[in-house]
Amino acid sequence: MSSKTQILDFIRGRYPQAEIDESQDIFALGFVNSLFAMELVMFVEKTFGVTIPNEELRIDNFRTADAMSALVSRLSSDLAVA
Amino acid sequence: MTVTTERPGALPVKPARGRIKCIVWDLDNTLWNGVLLEDGDVTVRPAVVERIHELDRKGVLHSVASKNDRDAALAKLRELGLEEMFLHPQINWNAKSDSIKVIAKALNLGLDAFAFVDDQEFERAEVAHQVPEVTCVDILELDEALARPEFRPRFVTDESAQRRAMYQGQIARDELEQEFVGTSEEFLAGLGMTFTIAPARREDLQRAEELTVRTNQLNSTGRTYSYDELDALRESPDHLLLVASLTDKFGSYGKIGLALVEKGADSWRLCMMLMSCRVMSRGVGMVLLNHILRLAAGAGAAVRADFVETGRNRMMQITYAFAGFREVSRDGANVVLEADLDAVQPPPAYVKLEIAE
Numbered sequence: 001m002s003s004k005t006q007i008l009d010f011i012r013g014r015y016p017q018a019e020i021d022e023s024q025d026i027f028a029l030g031f032v033n034s035l036f037a038m039e040l041v042m043f044v045e046k047t048f049g050v051t052i053p054n055e056e057l058r059i060d061n062f063r064t065a066d067a068m069s070a071l072v073s074r075l076s077s078d079l080a081v082a
Numbered sequence: 083m084t085v086t087t088e089r090p091g092a093l094p095v096k097p098a099r100g101r102i103k104c105i106v107w108d109l110d111n112t113l114w115n116g117v118l119l120e121d122g123d124v125t126v127r128p129a130v131v132e133r134i135h136e137l138d139r140k141g142v143l144h145s146v147a148s149k150n151d152r153d154a155a156l157a158k159l160r161e162l163g164l165e166e167m168f169l170h171p172q173i174n175w176n177a178k179s180d181s182i183k184v185i186a187k188a189l190n191l192g193l194d195a196f197a198f199v200d201d202q203e204f205e206r207a208e209v210a211h212q213v214p215e216v217t218c219v220d221i222l223e224l225d226e227a228l229a230r231p232e233f234r235p236r237f238v239t240d241e242s243a244q245r246r247a248m249y250q251g252q253i254a255r256d257e258l259e260q261e262f263v264g265t266s267e268e269f270l271a272g273l274g275m276t277f278t279i280a281p282a283r284r285e286d287l288q289r290a291e292e293l294t295v296r297t298n299q300l301n302s303t304g305r306t307y308s309y310d311e312l313d314a315l316r317e318s319p320d321h322l323l324l325v326a327s328l329t330d331k332f333g334s335y336g337k338i339g340l341a342l343v344e345k346g347a348d349s350w351r352l353c354m355m356l357m358s359c360r361v362m363s364r365g366v367g368m369v370l371l372n373h374i375l376r377l378a379a380g381a382g383a384a385v386r387a388d389f390v391e392t393g394r395n396r397m398m399q400i401t402y403a404f405a406g407f408r409e410v411s412r413d414g415a416n417v418v419l420e421a422d423l424d425a426v427q428p429p430p431a432y433v434k435l436e437i438a439e
Binding site: 037 | 266267365367368397400401
């Protein structure tokens with residue numbers, strides 16, 4: 001399963017009533033509260049074994065499943081290089 | 083709430099004053115004269131009951147660890163009008179050290195925050211051996227013990243007397259949450275939460291000071307402020323000192339948030355914001371932040387926030403990031419963040435927001 005699919009499944013699991021695709025801005029939908037934000041960060045870190053550095057903790061990196069998946073690839077390749 | 087885990091063998095290093103947050107009482111020949119199951123009738127010790135009420139008003143919690151018949155003992159406590167004084171009473175035949183561990187877990191307090199009062203040396207010795215962090219007290223020495231600093235709370239505020247009720251509200255919420263089927267969003271909606279934001283009043287300052295001292299995880303700068311500093315800031319025309327509180331259908335969570343803003347003409351500086359971890363799982367961390375952003379947008383000012391990375395406050399960093407803040411400068415762990423005022427989010431649908439002037 002791609003990271004994008006896993007992220008989408010996580011969001012859909014929490015908000016089953018909404019139809020969300022990979023390019024949809026979840027903030028614009030009004031879904032994100034501080035609790036969900038925290039869970040989203042924890043989910044991404046745990047599922048993909050990455051640590052999101054503080055400079056990457058930006059709303060734009062989490063707006064869509066696409067953006068989160070790109071963040072994960074970026075962080076994983078950093079890991080591979082290191 | 084944080085659980086304090088002491089390393090084995092290490093003694094508590096926290097200041098002694100007010101360390102005891104919960105007292106666990108034996109019943110037979112401690113709370114009352116006699117042995118319930120043998121004597122049938124027992125007489126309560128009024129002096130002990132008086133101490134319990136007194137400490138309850140100061141915000142110290144109480145529980146029970148008694149080897150007894152649960153139904154009979156609870157019935158007796160009810161008859162004495164004392165049942166509601168005790169949170170998570172453990173009335174069973176297990177070791178009392180186990181009972182205390184169960185209570186500590188349920189209340190989410192470290193074992194060093196507990197005292198245990200019993201007339202029997204055997205029970206005190208068992209607890210002292212198994213959980214050395216717990217302060218054991220012989221009922222015969224109760225008054226001497228209670229005069230010690232660790233039994234005198236550091237902060238006695240208007241909220242202290244409500245502490246037990248707040249825990250009882252939490253017990254009811256937890257029960258509801260366990261039984262709840264549905265999304266966490268639906269659960270939160272069912273709580274009927276009201277989030278109130280008001281300028282700090284003088285009577286809020288003790289609790290505000292307590293929040294700055296106690297809160298680390300959800301604190302943007304980790305700075306503490308004294309009562310006098312807060313009082314001066316409250317009166318200052320260039321500052322905004324806001325206090326947030328939260329209630330739901332189970333009662334009040336008390337005052338759970340504090341924010342300090344320095345108002346410049348073109349730019350506001352958010353010097354400090356903190357939220358009590360009592361409300362960590364309630365999804366309200368951004369409500370106060372977004373309120374400040376709306377106020378600033380209304381005043382035509384930008385918002386910059388001081389943030390100090392303490393390692394423990396990442397949760398707060400996430401909150402700022404997801405409210406649209408970006409880093410604009412950094413000096414080691416000291417960061418300045420700036421808000422995007424075009425993207426201020428409304429409060430979540432499950433919270434009613436009330437703004438007091």
